[in-house]
Amino acid sequence: xxxxxxxxxxxxxxxxxxxxxxxxxxxxxxxxxxxxxxxxxxxxxxxxxxxxxxxxxxxxxxxxxxxxxxxxxxxxxxxxxxxxxxxxxxxxxxxxxxxxxxxxxxxxxxxxxxxxxxxxxxxxxxxxxxxxxxxxxxxxxxxxxxxxxxxxxxxxxxxxxxxxxxxxxxxxxxxxxxxxxxxxxxxxxxxxxxxxxxxxxxxxxxxxxxxxxxxxxxxxxxxxxxxxxxxxxxxxxxxxxxx
Amino acid sequence: xxxxxxxxxxxxxxxxxxxxxxxxxxxxxxxxxxxxxxxxxxxxxxxxxxxxxxxxxxxxxxxxxxxxxxxxxxxxxxxxxxxxxxxxxxxxxxxxxxxxxxxxxxxxxxxxxxxxxxxxxxxxxxxxxxxxxxxxxxxxxxxxxxxxxxxxxxxxxxxxxxxxxxxxxxxxxxxxxxxxxxxxxxxxxxxxxxxxxxxxxxxxxxxxxxx
Numbered sequence: 001x002x003x004x005x006x007x008x009x010x011x012x013x014x015x016x017x018x019x020x021x022x023x024x025x026x027x028x029x030x031x032x033x034x035x036x037x038x039x040x041x042x043x044x045x046x047x048x049x050x051x052x053x054x055x056x057x058x059x060x061x062x063x064x065x066x067x068x069x070x071x072x073x074x075x076x077x078x079x080x081x082x083x084x085x086x087x088x089x090x091x092x093x094x095x096x097x098x099x100x101x102x103x104x105x106x107x108x109x110x111x112x113x114x115x116x117x118x119x120x121x122x123x124x125x126x127x128x129x130x131x132x133x134x135x136x137x138x139x140x141x142x143x144x145x146x147x148x149x150x151x152x153x154x155x156x157x158x159x160x161x162x163x164x165x166x167x168x169x170x171x172x173x174x175x176x177x178x179x180x181x182x183x184x185x186x187x188x189x190x191x192x193x194x195x196x197x198x199x200x201x202x203x204x205x206x207x208x209x210x211x212x213x214x215x216x217x218x219x220x221x222x223x224x225x226x227x228x229x230x231x232x233x234x235x236x237x238x239x240x241x242x243x
Numbered sequence: 244x245x246x247x248x249x250x251x252x253x254x255x256x257x258x259x260x261x262x263x264x265x266x267x268x269x270x271x272x273x274x275x276x277x278x279x280x281x282x283x284x285x286x287x288x289x290x291x292x293x294x295x296x297x298x299x300x301x302x303x304x305x306x307x308x309x310x311x312x313x314x315x316x317x318x319x320x321x322x323x324x325x326x327x328x329x330x331x332x333x334x335x336x337x338x339x340x341x342x343x344x345x346x347x348x349x350x351x352x353x354x355x356x357x358x359x360x361x362x363x364x365x366x367x368x369x370x371x372x373x374x375x376x377x378x379x380x381x382x383x384x385x386x387x388x389x390x391x392x393x394x395x396x397x398x399x400x401x402x403x404x405x406x407x408x409x410x411x412x413x414x415x416x417x418x419x420x421x422x423x424x425x426x427x428x429x430x431x432x433x434x435x436x437x438x439x440x441x442x443x444x445x446x447x448x449x450x451x452x453x454x
Contacts, residue, residue, distance in 0.1 A: 055384050061347020064405050066356050070345070071403030081369070081387075083352030096403065100315070100345075102306025105328050144300045145385035147326065159399040163316040163341075165309070196310055234356045 011211040019205030020124075022132040022191035024139060026051040027182040027212075029242075032090065032220065034211040035190075037154050040174040042206035043195040044153040045103055045129050047137070048078055048086040051185040054142055056082045060099050060149040066230045070159065072097040072151065075227040077234055078180075084238040085231070086186045088224035091179035094172045096156040100165070101196045103129030103150055108196070113203040126203045132191035140187065153178055155195040167197040181221045183238045247319040249336035249419050251277060251453050258452040262289075264445035265434030267371035269379050271296055272422045272452055277335065280430075281417045281449040282394050286410035286442035288433040289393040290348045290368045292386075293323060293331045296425035299381045301325045305344045305389040315399050317342040317391060323420070326388075331426055336419035339412045343397040345405065348372065348390050349435045358437045371431035381427070392433075393418055395440055409439060 012031075016038075017023060027033050035044060050056035059081035067076055074092035077085045089097075104112065109128040116126030130147070137146055154172035157165050180188075193205045215221075225235045253259070257276075261283070262268045272278045280289050295301035304326040312321055318341055321334045347353075348368035355363050369387065376382040394412040399405055432448050433441055 059347065059353075059389075061345060061389050062350070062353045062356070065346050065397075065407070066353065068405050069403060070399045070405045079353075079356065081350065081352065083350070083356045100306060100309055102304070102310055107328055144326065145383075148388050149306050158401055158403065159315050160401060163314045163399070165313050165315065197313075230356050233360060236360070237352070237355060 011213050013212045015210045016207060017192050017210060018207050019192055020127045022136045024136045024187065024189040027087070027180070027186045027188050029182055029185050030215050030218070032179050032181050032213045032215050033188065034177050034179045034213070035153060036175065036177040036209040036211070037172045037206065038174065038209055039206050040172060042172060042192060042208050043155045043198065044190050044192050044208055045133070046151045046153060047133060047189040049187040050080060050086070051187040054140065054146065054187060056080045057146065057148060058086055058151065060151065064099055066234070067228060070099060072099060075223050077224050077231045078151070079234055083234060084241070085183050085234045087180040087182050088221045089178060090181045090220050090224060091177070094154055094176040094178060096171055097178065098152040098155040098157045098195065100157055101152045101155060103133060104196045105130040116203055127193060129191055129193050132193065133189060136189045136191070152195050157197055165197065167195065167199060181215060183218070183221065183235060184241055244318070244340040246338050246340050247336045248338055249279070251279070251419070253451060255453060256451040257454050259449065261447050261449045262430060262432040263447050264432060265366055266432055267375040268430045268432070268450070269375040270428055270450070272426050272428055274422050274424050277419055277421050277453045278428065279417050279419045279451040280393050281451065282339070282412045283414065283449055284446035285414040285416070286394065286412050287446045287448050288395045288435070288440040289448050290390050290431040290433050291393055292372065292388065292390045292429040294382065294386070294427040294429070295325065295331070296427050299386060299427060301327050301329065302386060302388055303331060303391070309344065315345065317344055330423040332420040332422050334418060335421045339394055339416040339418060341396055341411055342418065343392040343395040344389065346392050346395060346397045348431060349433065354437065362437060365436065366434040368431035368433050372429060375429055407438060407440065410442065
């Protein structure tokens with residue numbers, strides 16, 4: 001599902017994140033973050049937290065059960081454990097983002113891809129999602145306590161009748177993008193690494209581009225707010241922060 | 244779906260405790276001991292979290308557990324992995340057949356989203372978790388991650404939908420887990436009255452432990 005963006009808005013800032021890179025920043029209330037899969041086949045693991053009280057964070061079970069969904073796409077909201085909207089998925093050209101794959105740790109990456117040390121590979125060394133996230137949340141004085149379930153953007157994992165998982169290659173094409181609108185100040189933590197269930201045998205994380213813009217009105221999120229009554233109530237809870 | 248019964252006899256259990264409907268319970272199970280969770284009256288969601296007793300920062304990790312078994316439902320043979328990749332417990336018997344770990348626990352705040360703003364003041368699992376954690380003192384809100392809903396049936400469709408179906412459980416159904424390390428077990432015997440996860444009637448559940 002793609003919602004047409006009729007507003008003319010210049011990006012406030014752009015940044016390229018190389019494959020394997022990690023970063024974090026506060027997406028301010030009213031801002032939109034566009035994440036673009038530059039080459040196709042990217043995966044971006046994402047954590048979202050309340051920038052002012054980070055014990056409030058993305059709760060994927062609440063997000064999934066509140067919207068009766070396993071896949072995430074445009075029109076949906078990413079809920080915190082406190083019943084608020086940390087981000088709304090206002091645009092998505094890709095159609096399916098994964099909620100289940102999580103992150104690999106150093107041991108799992110070594111088992112999957114073999115050895116890839118800095119000593120030999122310099123900045124091409126084999127990074128892993130758990131360490132990348134720990135490093136990044138550590139910069140905000142957070143720790144292992146705070147590392148919960150993550151979202152994996154641009155990746156698709158389906159479930160068959162028996163409950164088995166199937167990673168679907170080719171879900172995201174070059175230029176596909178997703179836009180997150182923040183109705184509150186949201187700490188975004190991310191790393192661009194292959195999806196843990198991606199069967200490709202070689203370590204080859206893809207780059208993404210980030211672009212920040214200011215929403216011209218909160219109408220940009222109206223499709224998300226109105227897509228189901230749960231989301232309207234979650235937006236209401238979010239707006240209570242600012243009364 | 245295959246069911247596995249246990250040969251353990253309740254009269255040989257070293258520990259038994261009935262958790263009344265809607266209440267929390269926090270206790271420890273030692274490495275090598277077997278823990279049974281027993282649905283006494285049927286269709287009772289038993290919301291459960293596990294922590295390493297020696298370092299409670301190490302805890303149950305729903306995403307790693309699902310990924311390593313490559314399957315969305317928990318049953319006999321499922322190894323429950325921690326957030327640092329160690330096995331916490333293994334499911335060794337299951338007469339229910341399917342348990343959920345995607346649906347999470349109910350909360351005052353999520354009840355306002357799911358049902359109505361006025362549901363805020365109803366009792367909830369995450370209030371139970373917080374109460375037990377803060378009284379115990381070893382864990383706090385940041386340790387409350389995605390839990391297991393024993394005896395709950397939350398099917399995922401091939402199209403990516405998530406549905407809540409009537410429970411597969413019934414009076415006397417149980418699940419048994421062998422502890423692979425010393426663990427803290429944190430349970431909320433779910434008080435939810437707004438959906439069918441407890442068959443609209445929260446009931447007691449029993450825990451039994453064998454050496």
